[in-house]
Amino acid sequence: MSKIVIAIDGYSSCGKSTVAKALASHLGYAYADSGAMYRCITLYAIRKGVIKDHSFIEDEIIKLLPEINLRFEFNPQTKSSDTYLNEENVEKEIRQMIVSENVSKVSAIHDVRVKMIAIQRELGKDKGIVVDGRDIGTNVFPNAELKLFMTADPNIRAKRRYNELKAKGQNVSLGDIRTNLDQRDYEDTHRKENPLVQAKDAIVLDNSELTREQQLQFILNIIQELTLSTT
Numbered sequence: 001m002s003k004i005v006i007a008i009d010g011y012s013s014c015g016k017s018t019v020a021k022a023l024a025s026h027l028g029y030a031y032a033d034s035g036a037m038y039r040c041i042t043l044y045a046i047r048k049g050v051i052k053d054h055s056f057i058e059d060e061i062i063k064l065l066p067e068i069n070l071r072f073e074f075n076p077q078t079k080s081s082d083t084y085l086n087e088e089n090v091e092k093e094i095r096q097m098i099v100s101e102n103v104s105k106v107s108a109i110h111d112v113r114v115k116m117i118a119i120q121r122e123l124g125k126d127k128g129i130v131v132d133g134r135d136i137g138t139n140v141f142p143n144a145e146l147k148l149f150m151t152a153d154p155n156i157r158a159k160r161r162y163n164e165l166k167a168k169g170q171n172v173s174l175g176d177i178r179t180n181l182d183q184r185d186y187e188d189t190h191r192k193e194n195p196l197v198q199a200k201d202a203i204v205l206d207n208s209e210l211t212r213e214q215q216l217q218f219i220l221n222i223i224q225e226l227t228l229s230t231t
């Protein structure tokens with residue numbers, strides 16, 4: 001089958017990036033984590049003191065945009081791509097709670113979205129890519145050949161996130177994580193521009209009770225059906 005675009009959207013901490021990475025590696029495709037891009041803008045604004053005490057002036061974030069250069073680079077050790085902000089590997093830093101707590105509001109800014117979406121479309125122009133996020137199938141790649149909408153029980157999502165951050169040595173509480181997930185889901189589904197909604201032609205994947213292997217297999221089966229129907 002010729003190369004396709006695979007769009008994976010869904011709620012926070014559903015394991016979108018885990019399955020997207022596994023899928024990209026299995027298919028020999030590139031992978032783009034669109035959430036990481038919004039996280040970079042947020043991290044940069046925190047470092048510059050533009051975001052203080054969870055608040056900011058929109059215009060001040062917009063003024064920072066020309067200073068921000070983003071790219072992904074494949075890391076052979078982790079077999080995944082790392083996120084670079086102005087040539088610094090920020091893969092770990094962008095996952096901090098302080099970034100998670102501010103990123104939804106930053107991602108709702110029109111100019112931020114315009115810049116990020118242009119980069120995402122450029123990355124996907126030759127196809128052969130898996131992109132995960134919130135508006136990939138609805139807005140960034142509305143003609144993606146395969147669209148998935150991921151969801152999972154919020155308690156399971158919070159526990160997974162907690163284990164992941166604990167394993168990275170971060171001092172977090174399960175309650176704070178659950179609050180942050182609920183808040184981000186609310187903000188991401190209620191914002192004015194490109195909110196998280198299930199694309200009409202997306203296939204729902206609820207991975208609450210699935211192992212990583214099972215969810216990868218679920219998607220590979222769909223791809224196989226897609227191949228059969230197009231040959």
Ligand code: DC
Pocket residue numbers: 012013034035036038039103104107108132133134135136184188
């Ligand atoms: O996938 P993530 O949790 O790393 O994403 C961080 C935030 O970025 C998320 O709360 C909403 C925003 N986002 C977005 O608005 N559009 C995307 N395509 C991806 C993420």
